[in-house]
Amino acid sequence: MSVLPGQLAPSPRLLLGPGPSDAHPRVLTAMTTPLLGHLDPQFLQIMTETQELLRQAFRTQNRLTIPVSATGTAGMETCLVNLLEPGDRAVIGTIGYFGKRMVEIARRTGAEVTVLEAEWGNILDINRIRETLKAVRPKVLGLVHAETSTGALQPMEEVGKLAHETDTLLVVDAVTSLACTPLEVDQWAFDATFSCSQKGLGCPPGLAPVTFSERAIAALKGRKTPVQSWYLDLSLIESYWGGDRAYHHTAPISMIYALREGLRIVQEEGLENRWARHLRNQKALRAGLLALGLQYTAVEGHQMPQLHAVRLPSGVDDVAGRKLLLSEFGIEIGGGLGDLKGKAWRIGMMGYNSEPKNVLLLLAALESVLSRAGVKLTPGAGVAAAESAYAAG
Numbered sequence: 001m002s003v004l005p006g007q008l009a010p011s012p013r014l015l016l017g018p019g020p021s022d023a024h025p026r027v028l029t030a031m032t033t034p035l036l037g038h039l040d041p042q043f044l045q046i047m048t049e050t051q052e053l054l055r056q057a058f059r060t061q062n063r064l065t066i067p068v069s070a071t072g073t074a075g076m077e078t079c080l081v082n083l084l085e086p087g088d089r090a091v092i093g094t095i096g097y098f099g100k101r102m103v104e105i106a107r108r109t110g111a112e113v114t115v116l117e118a119e120w121g122n123i124l125d126i127n128r129i130r131e132t133l134k135a136v137r138p139k140v141l142g143l144v145h146a147e148t149s150t151g152a153l154q155p156m157e158e159v160g161k162l163a164h165e166t167d168t169l170l171v172v173d174a175v176t177s178l179a180c181t182p183l184e185v186d187q188w189a190f191d192a193t194f195s196c197s198q199k200g201l202g203c204p205p206g207l208a209p210v211t212f213s214e215r216a217i218a219a220l221k222g223r224k225t226p227v228q229s230w231y232l233d234l235s236l237i238e239s240y241w242g243g244d245r246a247y248h249h250t251a252p253i254s255m256i257y258a259l260r261e262g263l264r265i266v267q268e269e270g271l272e273n274r275w276a277r278h279l280r281n282q283k284a285l286r287a288g289l290l291a292l293g294l295q296y297t298a299v300e301g302h303q304m305p306q307l308h309a310v311r312l313p314s315g316v317d318d319v320a321g322r323k324l325l326l327s328e329f330g331i332e333i334g335g336g337l338g339d340l341k342g343k344a345w346r347i348g349m350m351g352y353n354s355e356p357k358n359v360l361l362l363l364a365a366l367e368s369v370l371s372r373a374g375v376k377l378t379p380g381a382g383v384a385a386a387e388s389a390y391a392a393g
């Protein structure tokens, strides 16, 4: 293919970091189809379809289910600024970097925030959550389901019921869990849930799917003060996505095309099959990484399938190692965040990318990078361990 001077020609990459992960080719094709106006009847139909597909992916009947026009963090901000007012009490659980971000955003609403902290790599114990809710009686409890900074998956099945006993709204960061690991918004009684387009859904970054329960909508309607952010005010956004299609902001048309296609692919595969695919590839990648002598930052039994955070062996330079992976193999992985900066690598196997060929390629490339950094390894050990995990089923 000939390239004009200055024409964009990014090198081929395999995006195996914490996001973005590669977009499905069908998603990229959908994005190149012609624009429609944001109030065109055909586009309104596409919006309705996208909302229905989003409900299926979230496993919810929530009518207020929309993609916010910005990245996952805007989803976090949307949930918190719509539910919290100055003086409200909030409890935010932090098991890593993204929990801390939630604390920061909650504080900026003027809420009184109680931080419930677990050590990085660990999860929050349900009894501690119960005791804190009883002691604080907050309006909102915020938790991160899949903490991408440590690779830990917080068990969420029981929390919603617990929150409702103290009349608390449960806000959940499902940015890295949607379409990767079991996520049951209705069954687990979540009140406000947010995610992103670029991790499990195999789309580019740019949208933040958000879903609000009837309880959360009632809290929004019962506010005494206007939502501090005009752009993220869900009662305004809903009048575009919901009933009267009133102009609020210009929807990012091509991104909605992308999301719709990404969600159609999820629907075709089936959520259960998709979760099972992530688990299968987790087992193999985990076996391979352990065979390379790498240790997980997340505690045993709570490691998520879609993101593997491992400690760097001594003597391996974080930046140099990742540079080599990128320049020689075209593979991107992530470095550590916060407490784990310079100490861990984060490997994503999310959505479209969660495939055996990527697991095997990454293990071979990692072996090469690690052994060049002086780590003593049995040649082929990582790939062999992954192959036997696949063979074992």
Ligand SMILES: *Cc1c(COP(=O)(O)O)cnc(C)c1O
Pocket (backbone or CB within 6 Å): 018, 019, 071, 072, 073, 074, 076, 098, 144, 146, 147, 148, 149, 173, 175, 176, 196, 205
């Ligand atoms: C990626 C991520 C976010 C932030 O999403 P952006 O799209 O980068 O704004 C929030 N929470 C978690 C758990 C994440 O992994």
